[in-house]
Structures are given as structure tokens and as C-alpha cells.
Amino acid sequence: MTQGRPLLNRRLAAFGTTIFAEMSALAVRTGSINLGQGFPDTDGPEEIREAAVRALRAGHGNQYPPGPGVPELRTAIAGHQRRHYALTYDPDSEVLVTAGATEAVAATLLALVEPGDEVIALEPYYDSYAACVAMAGGTRVPVTLRPDGGAFRLDLDELRAAVTPRTRLILLNTPHNPTGTVLTREELAAIAELAIERDLLVVTDEVYEHLVFEGEHIPLASFPGMRERTVTISSAGKTFSFTGWKIGWITASPELVNAVKSAKQFLTYVSGGPLQYAVAEALRLPDSFYDELRDGLRARRDLLSDGLAEAGFGVHRPAGTYFVTTDIRPLGGERDGIAFCRALPERCGVVAVPNAVFYDHHEQGAPFVRFAFCKRVDVLEEAVARLKTLAGTGR
Numbered sequence: 001m002t003q004g005r006p007l008l009n010r011r012l013a014a015f016g017t018t019i020f021a022e023m024s025a026l027a028v029r030t031g032s033i034n035l036g037q038g039f040p041d042t043d044g045p046e047e048i049r050e051a052a053v054r055a056l057r058a059g060h061g062n063q064y065p066p067g068p069g070v071p072e073l074r075t076a077i078a079g080h081q082r083r084h085y086a087l088t089y090d091p092d093s094e095v096l097v098t099a100g101a102t103e104a105v106a107a108t109l110l111a112l113v114e115p116g117d118e119v120i121a122l123e124p125y126y127d128s129y130a131a132c133v134a135m136a137g138g139t140r141v142p143v144t145l146r147p148d149g150g151a152f153r154l155d156l157d158e159l160r161a162a163v164t165p166r167t168r169l170i171l172l173n174t175p176h177n178p179t180g181t182v183l184t185r186e187e188l189a190a191i192a193e194l195a196i197e198r199d200l201l202v203v204t205d206e207v208y209e210h211l212v213f214e215g216e217h218i219p220l221a222s223f224p225g226m227r228e229r230t231v232t233i234s235s236a237g238k239t240f241s242f243t244g245w246k247i248g249w250i251t252a253s254p255e256l257v258n259a260v261k262s263a264k265q266f267l268t269y270v271s272g273g274p275l276q277y278a279v280a281e282a283l284r285l286p287d288s289f290y291d292e293l294r295d296g297l298r299a300r301r302d303l304l305s306d307g308l309a310e311a312g313f314g315v316h317r318p319a320g321t322y323f324v325t326t327d328i329r330p331l332g333g334e335r336d337g338i339a340f341c342r343a344l345p346e347r348c349g350v351v352a353v354p355n356a357v358f359y360d361h362h363e364q365g366a367p368f369v370r371f372a373f374c375k376r377v378d379v380l381e382e383a384v385a386r387l388k389t390l391a392g393t394g395r
């Protein structure tokens with residue numbers, strides 16, 4: 001306290017330390033297998049790591065790169081959108097490189113949201129969304145994805161009802177963390193129709209675009225009338241297994257890119273110069289890279305999902321992302337995911353994340369716990385063996 005008031009301003013006071021930091025610290029302290037935070041335990045392609053080394057040695061990007069990102073990367077991002085989705089973006093005016101998707105979300109919300117604006121987000125939501133809406137002075141309006149036949153589904157009527165005259169934008173995330181839901185073409189078409197009818201902007205976080213096991217990822221920007229009102233966010237972290245590099249980007253109309261740039265220039269200005277050159281090469285990897293990534297993760301999804309089911313969890317097998325959401329109630333007597341996750345390292349040496357922290361309506365998320373499967377097969381096998389010892393260790 002100073003001047004009789006808390007140091008942290010009231011917009012951020014409610015947020016505390018992110019659950020990922022708390023759980024990763026717990027994993028280290030207890031020597032547990034960390035299936036909490038979503039980072040792979042194996043680095044991405046060697047040739048891409050070498051590309052970063054080459055860029056460093058050649059002096060590419062060691063000094064401030066251009067504000068919007070190095071031209072090589074912006075061209076590669078535009079090429080990626082064209083190659084995978086037939087979406088055309090001008091690398092000079094419609095692409096902006098950011099410090100991971102995290103900064104892209106922050107800069108976009110800080111740029112587009114006025115105090116008092118409402119931002120609709122699918123609940124449960126990635127934790128930085130709530131903090132960024134708060135920093136922008138906005139009000140978050142959660143629309144809950146509900147368990148329905150093994151998946152978590154969006155109720156389109158609920159989404160429509162959430163729109164008010166104060167709604168500025170819808171903040172989407174597909175494939176969705178933590179539920180693994182991939183929004184369908186029909187759902188996306190309905191969201192597009194709503195956005196156009198109510199004249200809303202849409203910010204869509206597509207960092208798991210290449211991690212889809214069932215169905216397909218369709219960028220919202222590809223729907224008629226959406227390109228000009230959509231900010232699409234993605235990043236190299238999940239696709240190329242270099243989460244520490246923090247190279248992300250947005251693609252959007254020149255007007256939206258300019259608006260987001262206005263905020264971004266005062267956050268990091270620029271970041272990761274040499275890594276931007278390496279990510280430009282990564283984006284040009286052949287289709288076989290994407291196929292192997294997906295097939296390898298699908299096998300690990302099944303390994304962990306089957307193991308969790310055998311250990312007694314209710315399993316919501318994800319259509320996308322590298323997370324599986326489980327229901328702890330079938331374990332018997334368990335209802336509180338937060339208490340369960342705090343006790344899990346001691347009970348069996350595994351760390352997971354309670355989905356409740358991704359909800360405004362905590363009670364909706366209380367029985368759900370998320371496990372990450374972007375880990376080596378032997379690590380997942382050991383985690384499953386440990387989780388199977390859980391029965392009978394409850395308190």
C-alpha cells in the first residue's frame with residue numbers, strides 16, 4: 001500500500017498469478033510430470049532451429065527489425081494464408097508480426113475496445129483474454145460452451161442473446177483451448193451472419209489451426225463479408241513447437257492492422273528479430289510436416305485419453321488442440337477441480353490444470369480438469385501409469 005491504496009490497479013487486482021505459473025512451479029517443486037502448461041517437451045524441426053542460428057550469425061534481425069515484422073516473415077505469413085485457406089493478404093499492409101499470439105490479443109483489444117464496450121468470449125477462455133479485456137477497460141460477456149455428447153458445444157441462441165448495443169466484438173478461439181472443440185462450418189457461418197447483422201468486429205485466435213484431428217479448421221475470415229471485420233491471430237509456438245520464441249501475427253484489413261499497430265508499437269515495438277527469419281522458413285515447410293505433426297499428436301491424444309478413461313476419468317476427447325478436458329466426478333467423490341489439481345502432484349506425481357480458472361461462472365467449470373498431451377510418448381505412458389494409481393488415494 002502507498003497513499004492508502006493497493007499498488008496493483010483495480011483492473012488487474014482480481015487476476016493474481018496465472019494458473020500456468022502456479023502449476024508449473026508446483027511440478028518443479030514436487031518433481032511431477034507436468035501435463036499442465038501447454039508446451040511440447042521436444043523442440044521443433046532441427047532445420048528451423050538451425051535457421052535461427054544462421055540468422056543470428058549472419059546478423060539478420062540482431063538490431064530492431066521493422067515495426068510490422070521483417071518482410072520475409074510477412075510474405076511467408078501471407079503465403080501460408082493463401083496456401084492453406086485461399087485467403088489473400090497483402091504482406092505490406094495486411095500482416096503484423098507480434099510477440100506471440102499473447103501480444104496480438106493484447107494489442108488488438110487495447111486498440112479496438114473503449115472503456116464500457118462489451119466483449120463476448122467463449123467460456124471457458126484462455127486466461128489472457130479476461131486480463132486484456134480488463135486492461136482495455138472493457139466488460140467481458142462470457143458465453144459458455146456446454147458439455148454435449150462428449151464435446152463442448154456453443155449454443156448459438158445464447159450467443160445471439162449475449163449481443164447488446166454495447167457489444168464491440170466477439171473474441172473467438174477455434175480450435176478451442178481448453179475444451180478441444182473445433183467450431184463447425186455451420187457454427188462459423190452463424191457467427192459470421194450475426195457479426196454482419198449487428199455490425200460487430202470479430203477477433204479470432206487460431207493458434208491451434210494445424211492441430212485438428214476431427215473435422216477441419218475453417219478461418220472465420222474466409223466467410224463472405226468477414227474478411228473486412230475480422231482480426232485473425234496465430235503464432236509459431238504451437239505449430240512449430242517453439243513456444244519460447246514468441247513469434248505471432250495478425251492478418252486483417254489495412255485499417256484493422258493500422259489500429260492494432262497503434263497499440264502494439266507501445267507494447268514491445270518489435271521482438272525476436274532473428275527468430276522471425278527462422279519462422280519465415282518454418283511456414284514454408286512441406287505438407288508432410290503438417291501431416292506428421294497432426295498424426296503424431298492424434299496418437300498421443302488417444303494414448304492419454306484412453307489412459308485417463310481407464311484411470312476412471314470422464315474424457316472429452318478433443319477434436320483439436322493438444323489438450324484433453326476430463327470430468328473428475330466419475331472418479332468418485334471428486335467435484336472441485338482446483339482442490340483436485342493442487343493435491344494431484346502429491347497423490348500421484350502428475351500436474352494438470354483446473355478448467356474452473358477459465359470460467360467466470362466457476363461452478364460451470366468446477367468438475368473439469370485439463371491435461372496436455374504435447375509430451376513424449378514415454379512421458380505420457382508414465383503419467384497414465386501414475387494416474388491409474390489414483391483410485392483409492394482420494395481424501
Ligand SMILES: Cc1ncc(COP(=O)(O)O)c(C=O)c1O
Pocket residue numbers: 038099100101102103126173177205207234235236237243246247248
Ligand atoms: C488459445 C491460446 N491463445 C494464445 C496462446 C499464446 O500463444 P503465444 O505463445 O504465441 O503467445 C495460447 C497458449 O497457450 C493459447 O492457448
